[in-house]
Amino acid sequence: MSPDLLAAPTTSPLSLYRYRDGLYAADLVTAALVEFDFFTWLAAHPASLVGICAHFGFAARPADVMLTLFTARDYVRRDGEVFHVTPTGREHLVAGSPWYLAPYFAALKERPFVQDFVHILTSGQPASWGGARDGRDWHVAMHDEAFARRFTAAMDCRGLYLGEALAAVLDLEGRSRLLDIGGGSGVYACMLAARHPALRATVLDQAPVQHVSTALVAERGFADRIDVVTVDFFSHPLPPDHDVHLFSNVLHDWDEPQVRHLLAASFASLAPGGLVVIHDAFIDADKTGPIAVAEYSVLLMHASQGKCYATTEYDRMLRDAGFTDPVFQETVADRGVMTARRP
Numbered sequence: 001m002s003p004d005l006l007a008a009p010t011t012s013p014l015s016l017y018r019y020r021d022g023l024y025a026a027d028l029v030t031a032a033l034v035e036f037d038f039f040t041w042l043a044a045h046p047a048s049l050v051g052i053c054a055h056f057g058f059a060a061r062p063a064d065v066m067l068t069l070f071t072a073r074d075y076v077r078r079d080g081e082v083f084h085v086t087p088t089g090r091e092h093l094v095a096g097s098p099w100y101l102a103p104y105f106a107a108l109k110e111r112p113f114v115q116d117f118v119h120i121l122t123s124g125q126p127a128s129w130g131g132a133r134d135g136r137d138w139h140v141a142m143h144d145e146a147f148a149r150r151f152t153a154a155m156d157c158r159g160l161y162l163g164e165a166l167a168a169v170l171d172l173e174g175r176s177r178l179l180d181i182g183g184g185s186g187v188y189a190c191m192l193a194a195r196h197p198a199l200r201a202t203v204l205d206q207a208p209v210q211h212v213s214t215a216l217v218a219e220r221g222f223a224d225r226i227d228v229v230t231v232d233f234f235s236h237p238l239p240p241d242h243d244v245h246l247f248s249n250v251l252h253d254w255d256e257p258q259v260r261h262l263l264a265a266s267f268a269s270l271a272p273g274g275l276v277v278i279h280d281a282f283i284d285a286d287k288t289g290p291i292a293v294a295e296y297s298v299l300l301m302h303a304s305q306g307k308c309y310a311t312t313e314y315d316r317m318l319r320d321a322g323f324t325d326p327v328f329q330e331t332v333a334d335r336g337v338m339t340a341r342r343p
Contacts, residue, residue: 005194005220008164017333021281022295024113024302028066029073031117033102034109039093042076043085052083059124061255065294065301065308066121068287072294078287116302126303152184152212155249159187163248165332166279167195170339172244175199175275179242181233181262182250184209186217188279189226189246201226202242204233234261238269245270248279252297253306256317263321267342274342276323282336283310292334314338 032038036056047055053063067083070076075089085094092101108114116127166188172178176199180189183203193199203213203226213228229239238245245266251259266276281293287310297308309317315326315338323340330336 005160005164005191006167008168009161012332013161014333018292018295021299021334022292023299024117025069025295025298027108027111027113028069028117028298029075030105030108030111030114031121032066032070033093034106035114035118036121037095037102039075039085039089040095042083043090043094046079046082046084048081048083056121058121061124061305061307062117062121062301065297068283069294069298071287072289072291113302120302126301126305128303152209156185156187156212156216159185159191159248162279162331162333162335163188163191165335166248166337167191169329169331170277170337172196172199172275175244177201177242178244178246179204179238179269180246180248181238181266182247182253183213186213186220186222186226186228188248190217190220190222192246193222193225199225202239203228204231204239206230206232233265234258238265240269240271242269243271243273244275244277246277246279248277250280251278251306251314252280252300252308253304255305255307256313258305259309260317260321263317263323267322270342272342276318276340276342278314278318278338279331279335280338281308281334282314282328282338283308285310285312287312290334296334311338 041055049060049063049067052058053060067076071078074086075093076083077086091097091099094100095102120127170192172192178189178192178199178201180186180201180203183189183205186203189201189203193201203217205213207230210228210230217223217226217228247262251262270276281296283293283297284290293308301307311328318326318340322342324343326338326340328336328338
């Protein structure tokens with residue numbers, strides 16, 4: 001057991017997480033303001049998500065992410081299903097106001113990420129990861145071994161902080177076998193194994209991530225307790241004989257149909273009494289924030305097929321899959337964990 005896995009840092013990296021995770025939010029505001037004059041239209045025509053998508057030709061997923069960000073920032077507010085421009089939005093984002101800021105933002109309209117969001121909003125398709133010139137979104141890039149190694153290493157360093165906090169709050173008393181679905185480097189499985197000496201685990205991911213996973217699990221001293229298995233979890237059933245399923249920072253990479261598929265597969269594989277664990281960044285139940293997660297959702301929407309989901313959205317999808325008793329609690333760095341049980 002590595003004692004480092006049980007230790008938290010003495011200082012908080014929260015501001016650094018927020019710098020990185022909120023990187024693209026300003027570009028989405030710029031696209032909406034300059035390319036679509038979104039706020040001027042909405043001020044004159046309060047509308048639902050469906051109505052907004054119909055008028056602008058937006059796809060639902062990126063439009064939902066955009067509206068969640070604007071609500072969190074107090075540029076719009078929701079009244080039932082209808083969105084309205086707030087006083088702040090009317091003074092600064094609506095044409096005709098003496099304080100209209102569109103010309104100020106227009107100086108940035110040629111930024112590549114602004115143009116990415118114009119395409120994403122109207123197509124629903126992600127852009128290339130990090131604005132790379134090769135045009136590959138994250139899902140395609142992960143099939144390249146060199147990219148997969150770099151990305152997995154990046155998520156591994158993040159997991160050292162997030163995983164310790166997850167392990168500190170997650171009650172796995174009496175549990176014996178964990179399946180870490182889309183587990184990447186295996187850092188979360190290692191954290192939980194360090195916290196629970198009787199726990200065995202399997203890290204499940206797609207090729208070519210398994211080479212990184214196997215090496216890091218061994219480096220951390222868990223090769224005898226944690227197996228690494230390569231499976232396409234969209235085309236194959238999940239392996240049986242595990243009483244805990246962990247989705248750590250995985251479901252946010254996928255649109256709702258794929259999330260529902262994975263939760264249904266989890267339900268089918270778990271025995272009665274099994275526990276499903278979603279560890280992620282969660283939008284508030286009423287989708288008014290928090291601002292940091294709304295901004296992170298923009299980053300995910302840019303380069304993946306997913307977004308950050310609200311606690312109410314996960315609650316509904318878990319129950320629809322057959323799970324019961326969803327419970328949410330916060331951890332660190334704008335993250336949290338939701339658990340539910342298979343009856």
